[in-house]
Amino acid sequence: MKLLVTGGAGYIGSVVVQQLLAEGHTVEVLDNLSTGHADSILGGAIWHEADLLQVGRILDSSFDGVVHLAARSLVGESVSHPERYWHGNIVATLALLDAMREAGVPRLVFSSTAAVYGEPAGASIAETDQTMPTNPYGASKLAIDHMLTAEAHAHGLAAISLRYFNVAGASGELRERHDPETHLIPNLLKVAAGEKESASIFGTDYPTEDGTAVRDYIHVRDLAEAHLRALKAAVPGTHEIYNLGTGTGTSVRQVIDAVREVTGREVPAVEEPRRAGDPAVLVASGQRALDDLGWQPTRDIRQMVSDAWTALGSDTASPDAASSGTATPTAPTSAGGLA
């Protein structure tokens, strides 16, 4: 297939591009580098340095589909500047849908998020559960899910939304390089590497086994594989939604233990109060993705930490690492939030 990957210079997008190329697809990347990195765009893919609003200049009828990962995805920023999320996610995706319709591009796989569910009713979240996002980021992704349902019904688009849980790990040298980094594992690894003094555990009094928040971590390589399956499974005129997680919960303390074990470093962690809006447990039911896509993740939390640690080591000599190399005194580490 000939595919456009929006956000292909980002963490997850670069791994999706890697796997699409390995499977023999023709890949073009659209990315404005607002949070991505030019050196994450793999040779073999054509890169358009452009904003989503300009996607109409790139898409034509030769494309078989779009994998749409480009988005703003900072929960905190979405609360303080919601307008950035309505423009950057909703309006930009509308421009994409307009361009796809005009060019006759038939299929779309979209990066949605578990943040659309808000505070879950039960421990294991199914796609049929109520969606009540607690922040504009989650609301913007849910609005796009609704847009896709209507677009599929009205205009025949073949659409699939993939609702990611907590994505982690690396694929070779392709790893998380968010700024600010709000995710638990990369922040713990910064502490292990000596770039930060300590990490924070937000909440030690949750009704969980060890008192810390439990999340469903999914390896970025397993996650990327689901996109390849979704591209093949998408049916014209329908919009399907799949949760992507492992179905296994891991507590913040268990993640810290895994980081200590893999790195052999101490990794000091400071206990802090809960953050508002952080649920105790968020775990996906992966049954639907297994039934419909035949997708089942295989990599565990240790593998995620180990691959991310190896990738961090391989990067220490890069110009990026050299320019941002000095240790910061404290590390406000996210220990549970969903992006």
Ligand SMILES: NC(=O)c1ccc[n+]([C@@H]2O[C@H](COP(=O)([O-])OP(=O)(O)OC[C@H]3O[C@@H](n4cnc5c(N)ncnc54)[C@H](O)[C@@H]3O)[C@@H](O)[C@H]2O)c1
């Ligand atoms: N990382 C996670 O744990 C997680 C969890 C749930 C959902 N998601 C979703 O997955 C997607 C990818 O996340 P990521 O962690 O790789 O983020 P990322 O910031 O590394 O990648 C996003 C990419 O999109 C590009 N981009 C953003 N807005 C753009 C625009 N208007 N035009 C062109 N390019 C634009 C950025 O430059 C970046 O390269 C996002 O849609 C995010 O909401 C991520």
